[in-house]
Amino acid sequence: MIPVTTMQGARLLRYGTPADMPVQEVELPALQPGQVLIRMAYASINPSDLAFLSGQYGIKKKLPAVPGFEGSGTVVAYGGGWSRFLVGRRVACASSSGDGTWAQYMVADAKGCIPLRRSVSLEQGSSLIVNPMTAVAMYNIFEKGRHGALIQTAAASALGGMIRKLAAVNGRPVINIVRRDEQVNTLEEQGAQYVLNSTAPDFERKLAVLARKLQATMAVDAVGGALTQQLVGCMPAFSTVLVYGGLSGEACALSPGLLIFKEAQIRGFWLSLWLQKQSALSLMRLGWSVQKHLAGELKTEVRRIYPLAEIHAAIEDYSRQMSGGKVLINCNP
């Protein structure tokens, strides 16, 4: 039995601009077996959400639709079957189809809901999946590859901070690439040993020296554009670049000569596909272990929380200043 039939939600009417996204009344669909209804607490805003709004993301939904890929809340109803045990539980949730998390309620697949440990707040729980799981998955790829060091671009991001902390715990060196001097200072104050500004005139020379010295043969790149080619050019032969974001909005530049004469490998990483390859048991273990580290290595700093009604101000604030903490949406203020 659904306790409500309508809700307030941000509704994207057209891809291209968040201006075409009023907060309005939305009808809730009937629950199917295996689905639960979540009363949303908080929802995150990530670069993937911005890419979705502009129609540039790997997932396109039939519009109008409620955006928002992840959040947290309390399960208030279920559609039958085993999902009954989730009723009353606080969960982290994600949406890849149907209406998303920027609303008062969300219908979700029970299988994709992660019950929150008592020690995890709903604020932290709203950013449990996208960045922490990606950081863990990519860091594990790095560890398995026997690389001397890891290079990461957009290193002042929330995810960059997680990777840096995972590496620090394991005593592994990371070369952090940012795009502003303030970010260099911030990361150094946080204890990062190697931080380079990609806009500095001697950037490539410094990166090549460090990459050779530390044998940094793997990079994770969230920027793309010219930076991807700069990475390959500065890294030792037989290096791998994992492209997992396109923050520059530009195609990855790559000269065939560099690929050939360095036998470099460029590959993509997308959490959605990576999750599909994991067994139910390993996903459960991952969800549990990520939560254990949510107050430490995998902590998301929250800069500001906006009520759902102010979603446009929230998106503008986040887009203007992405470094220095996440902006969350309070779905039921």
Ligand SMILES: NC(=O)c1ccc[n+]([C@@H]2O[C@H](COP(=O)([O-])OP(=O)(O)OC[C@H]3O[C@@H](n4cnc5c(N)ncnc54)[C@H](OP(=O)(O)O)[C@@H]3O)[C@@H](O)[C@H]2O)c1
């Ligand atoms: N493939 C996957 O499965 C997956 C999963 C999760 C996240 N991601 C990606 O991971 C990246 C980081 O996400 P996040 O949530 O951690 O980000 P975030 O905390 O919102 O921070 C974004 C960072 O990127 C920097 N940035 C923005 N545009 C840039 C550009 N053109 N060149 C260089 N740096 C730029 C920002 O610096 P300023 O402050 O200077 O703007 C900021 O430090 C994003 O690209 C996201 O899409 C991918």
